[in-house]
Amino acid sequence: MDKKIGIVGLGLIGASIALSLRGKVGEILAVDRDKEVLSIAMDRKIIDRGSTNPEEILRDADIIIFALYPGDIINYILEHKSIWHQDQILMDVAGLKGELVSRIQEELPDVEFVGTHPMAGREVSGIRGAREELFLGSNFIITPTDRNSSDGLVIVRELANTLGVKNIFEMTPVEHDALVAYTSHMPHLLALALVGAYREGSEKIVGRSFLDATRVANINEKLWSELFLMNKGPLVEEIDKLIGELTIFKEKLDNNDKIGLEEKMRTIKAIKERIDK
Amino acid sequence: MDKKIGIVGLGLIGASIALSLRGKVGEILAVDRDKEVLSIAMDRKIIDRGSTNPEEILRDADIIIFALYPGDIINYILEHKSIWHQDQILMDVAGLKGELVSRIQEELPDVEFVGTHPMAGREVSGIRGAREELFLGSNFIITPTDRNSSDGLVIVRELANTLGVKNIFEMTPVEHDALVAYTSHMPHLLALALVGAYREGSEKIVGRSFLDATRVANINEKLWSELFLMNKGPLVEEIDKLIGELTIFKEKLDNNDKIGLEEKMRTIKAIKERIDK
Known part of the structure; x- marks a missing residue:
């Protein structure tokens, strides 16, 4: 896909997403609060551009993936709401969806936010644990609501397929x-x-x-x-x-x-x- | 060791013991109620002699290992008590020791009976699941009581080492x-x-x-x-x-x-x- 992908948080999941998408998307733009993590990601060429400042970089992204702790995702998206615009799709990859999806969709009704949960992980954390093949053959859950557009869901499914997942399941956030x-x-x-x-x-x-x-x-x-x-x-x-x-x-x-x-x-x-x- | 080993029950554990001891003991004599199992064991040369009739074969054994379900072991040993003699060591490999050890030692005070529990297993059962390396590196428990002789315990430890176990622990049956x-x-x-x-x-x-x-x-x-x-x-x-x-x-x-x-x-x-x- 030719989209520009923004990733917030280059931990195990965020960095593995970058590795999996490398060479398969328009551009990979990443934000992390840790400069050392960003320079590892640049040195290993797993991202195209990185910054600790989301203002600088995330406006350009077509899809923004939030790979933080669940509670931090809500705070992050709400704190930086001046950045998000209507041509973007925001998606998170947290292991819990209910409160997160409903809070963000209620507070930011003009933004397209799609909840997802890639069913993959490792017992090690951080960018050093990241693996290009982490999502290969795994299950990927999308939790659409009536606030989502069908175009947005199609693009998220395409992204999941680009990660190499085996099955994509849809269910409600509560389920x-x-x-x-x-x-x-x-x-x-x-x-x-x-x-x-x-x-x-x-x-x-x-x-x-x-x-x-x-x-x-x-x-x-x-x-x-x-x-x-x-x-x-x-x-x-x-x-x-x-x-x-x-x-x-x-x-x-x-x-x-x-x-x-x-x-x-x-x-x-x-x-x-x-x-x- | 040069002892003749009798094995009662060629299921997963009994047959794995036979495989592990093959070539390392005097002779392997086995009893099973299933003729097909005995013929598999003979064909694969994992035992030297086999019979469905314990009278025929177990009197010759120096050590007899009972590898049946715990309840069946008690019944089997008591039913065939005319076979056992004082030059033999009887040992079981059941995963429970309390009732089993006390019943047998009380009812057959003239027989040397040693309770043991090799900490190994698989999710498949029967002789087809048996593995030569099943006990390699595993833990082996012996539950001596004051009815056991030190000679008997030494021989049982030697047998456990021949199986390739890593640690031998002693504790009471209740513990x-x-x-x-x-x-x-x-x-x-x-x-x-x-x-x-x-x-x-x-x-x-x-x-x-x-x-x-x-x-x-x-x-x-x-x-x-x-x-x-x-x-x-x-x-x-x-x-x-x-x-x-x-x-x-x-x-x-x-x-x-x-x-x-x-x-x-x-x-x-x-x-x-x-x-x-």
């Missing part, structure tokens, strides 16, 4: 956040809870099931506290569902109900097969 | 079962509970954290119902601890307590580092 509470926040919370319930001496006999279940417990606590709190409603609902499941198992154990346990496990295996397909 | 409830049964139960709390449409956006957390949900329900029930006391205690952890997170979310969430996550990360070391 997205409910699914993320289940598929991402709960695995992280369970990893934390399991380590939190630590039993002395366990390190002698931890095996693969424990290590896999707790892999993500080594967490960026500032980001994840923010994510959990921004998605509090759906997350608390999922916690209650999970406690409900544990309680069912506990009751069957208390009743020595072997048949019931086997039935429950068979039902769960059938769901698991459907998810894995 | 073993409490640790297993935490490090193995809980990760499996949480994988089951998370899949059991399935939210429609999730398969669109599952990522690596979800797949890792639920990997073991594809469970052998007969074996795991038995394991859970045999370890009911410690497991219910762990479920309560886990629900307690989830409730702490839920309260901090309800109170919008970002500082408290970050502190909790930092504490957990510190424990995780200790476990991973």
Whole structure:
């Protein structure tokens, strides 16, 4: 595509987007508050122009991608609202969409803002963790609302395809956040809870099931506290569902109900097969 | 070692033991109730002699390894007690030790029985899943009691080393079962509970954290119902601890307590580092 792409935030995701788009778009313009990060990006030729000052650079962009922490994206877009104009598409790549999309679309009704969530990441952060192939074969969610134009959505889909994603799914921002509470926040919370319930001496006999279940417990606590709190409603609902499941198992154990346990496990295996397909 | 090794049950673990010991022991004698499994084992030359009849074959063995489901091991050893003699060491490889070790040692005081738990496994079962390298670098638990002789324990340790294990730990059967409830049964139960709390449409956006957390949900329900029930006391205690952890997170979310969430996550990360070391 021949569009000029602006990227705000050259962390893992922002810099990986730049790497993935390099040579495939009109121009890559980037803003980061860290001069060293900008000079790495220029030296490695993953961006065409960079600045710490958004005024200088973002007016020229056709599509602007915000790759900051979710809370920071809202503040950033609202603080710099004099920059955005009607020929631009603004999109974010945060892992939560509900509050973010509705706040921005309400406060800036004349700007085209599209919420997206590329389902890709790594356990390392920052521009040094960036990978050109990060989005190859991954899933990409777009959360359109009736404030979006069909032209805008077509361009965002084209951009996602340029990143090399495998599937593009559309859903509402609210549906997205409910699914993320289940598929991402709960695995992280369970990893934390399991380590939190630590039993002395366990390190002698931890095996693969424990290590896999707790892999993500080594967490960026500032980001994840923010994510959990921004998605509090759906997350608390999922916690209650999970406690409900544990309680069912506990009751069957208390009743020595072997048949019931086997039935429950068979039902769960059938769901698991459907998810894995 | 030059001992004759008898293996009862050529499933994943029994057949992997045979593969690991092949060429490193005097002879490998195996019993399985399935003739086809025995003929696979003979054809692939992973055992020297096999029979469906334990009377025919196990009297010759110096060490007999019982690789059946935990409940079946107790029954098997007690049913065939006329076979065992004082020049033999009997050992099992079940994932639970408390009831099993105490029942057998009480009912057969003249037989040397050593409880062991090789910490290794795969998601596939049966002789076709067996791997020569299954125990390489893994942990191996021995649960000695005052009914065991030091000679017997030395021989069992030698056998474990022949399998290629990395660490051998000794602990009481009761301590073993409490640790297993935490490090193995809980990760499996949480994988089951998370899949059991399935939210429609999730398969669109599952990522690596979800797949890792639920990997073991594809469970052998007969074996795991038995394991859970045999370890009911410690497991219910762990479920309560886990629900307690989830409730702490839920309260901090309800109170919008970002500082408290970050502190909790930092504490957990510190424990995780200790476990991973």
